[in-house]
Amino acid sequence: MNPCKNQQWFRTQQAQLLPRQLINGGLEKTGSDQKHSSTRLFSSLLALALLLLVLVAACGNTSNTNDEQSQQFPKITETERIFTVEDFLSVGFKQSKDYDVTELPAATSAIYGFWQPGGGESVDYEIRFYPSHDDAVTKGTFFADEVTGPDGAVSDKDVTWKEGTRDRRTSGFTIGGGGGSLAVKYADYIIHSNVIMLCQGRDKDQSLDHCQSITNAVIEGGDQ
Template sequence: MAIVALTTLTVLACGSSDSATPPARVIDDDRIFSLEDLRAAGMKASKQYDVSDLPGAVDAWYGFMRGAAGPKDVEVRFYASHADAVALGTELADEASGDDALVDEETATWIEGVKDRIRLSSGGTADLAAWSGQRVPNYADFVIFGNMILLCQGDEPQQSLDLCHELVDALNAP
């Protein structure tokens, strides 16, 4: 009986190896990126944010990139180093992303650009976006890469991570 239970437990624990490894949320890289690097990677920057109230940040931009799913919004926060991005930026990136994101001036810690962190939910079709009126967080998740925090548009965390990783891949391209 113990052998059957142990064998069953081993089979269940091993499972199948078909599941893909989820994209990393924190990518340790000692490079120092700038807006010019992002532009070269395909990001269109449209608005610079005042970072005087964003702890440790040296710059921040809002824009978009054309990913596999079409044009999507991206917010990039620059820090002096990767360590600063992780230590000083993670908490406020968490606050600005996900289903429970704080995306209004009354609750957000850093209110600069808060209106860019929301969008109208389409309810399934793009044509209904203007009619639905339901405001949802624009960024479902984020990636820390080098000295940057990348907040990427998505309805689900996986969509945001995929978009962020498209930008990371473009930055890593030769």
Template sequence: MTRRFLLITITLVTVMTANCVIGNQEVTSTGDLESGEFKNLFPDKTYSEEDFDHETIKFNKEYDVSELPLAISATRIIFDKKYVEARLYKTADTANEEGKTYAKSVTGPDGVVSGDSVMWKEKERDRRKCVPKAGRSEAGCDQVARYGGFLISGNLVLLCEGLGMVDAHNLCRKLIKQLNE
């Protein structure tokens, strides 16, 4: 009995150790995504609204960009059954400067999506979602950022829905790949 118990224990410890090692390798392979540090994917590319005219992209809403500095358009689309906010700027430089600042403010776990501190008020409720409060069964929720992260490609800033930054970046990259085909 003791020998069998010891064999089972050693097997479980080995499996758990292997899972921990594999799990750590996956996290480090996406370190650049998790840190939020990334480059403009296609800095010389200039996108237009016509680039989004594709069978896999569904237009959902158009936003008034008069209060979004240097933006020429902003649209919410549905791609791969998830929301994406696409913001176009005149140049890649303005997307990298103004666009990045405004996108960073409403994405990820620290995204400010309600209250007086929201930088761009236009349809701000579209950038948040209601998540039930932990450990509570009664009504009530926390307002959290809908968009897990964003990417910049040329003059385009994409805010992508996802459970975390890696999911959001994967969705953004998939859309950018399709736009560049």
């Protein structure tokens, strides 16, 4: 049941309850009977009022959740623009490596480097380029999923495309604090037009924020 759509029903029930209680309770009665009827009427109205407050709160929470979801940066976006390495270099992206994409299906190039969102701390990115958005989605999604997120592969033996594996991991610690371990550097990625971007972050939200920052910079740079 949708709480927002049923608020009117409860208001109607509340409006109808008062005359019904007045009639059934017998206003013509006196003494203890009238006292008991008034008590029952008050209890019923109080219960309906509390229920209505709960429904209003639930409706508000649903609205806030929908607003937050609508404001999230989309993970997959199709546009007519085809991005190139130069588009990212033009906004200050510092390329450290140019990967060999011979074993990365359909990819035309892939670069690794860093960028400073808002001029702040440097963030690592791996950016893979494809001929089209469709190629990026159909041919590149598996390879991006494989090395990102909490279950992302960090070892050479577990990765399908081994180029750049060392750059996709960072040092971490075991839960019990018993020494160092390898951890995934990229908590998430996006597919924007013909580009797949793996963005450094301690969790999904931070990674997507970093992806959004550089994507917006490139788009705004291209519109100027």
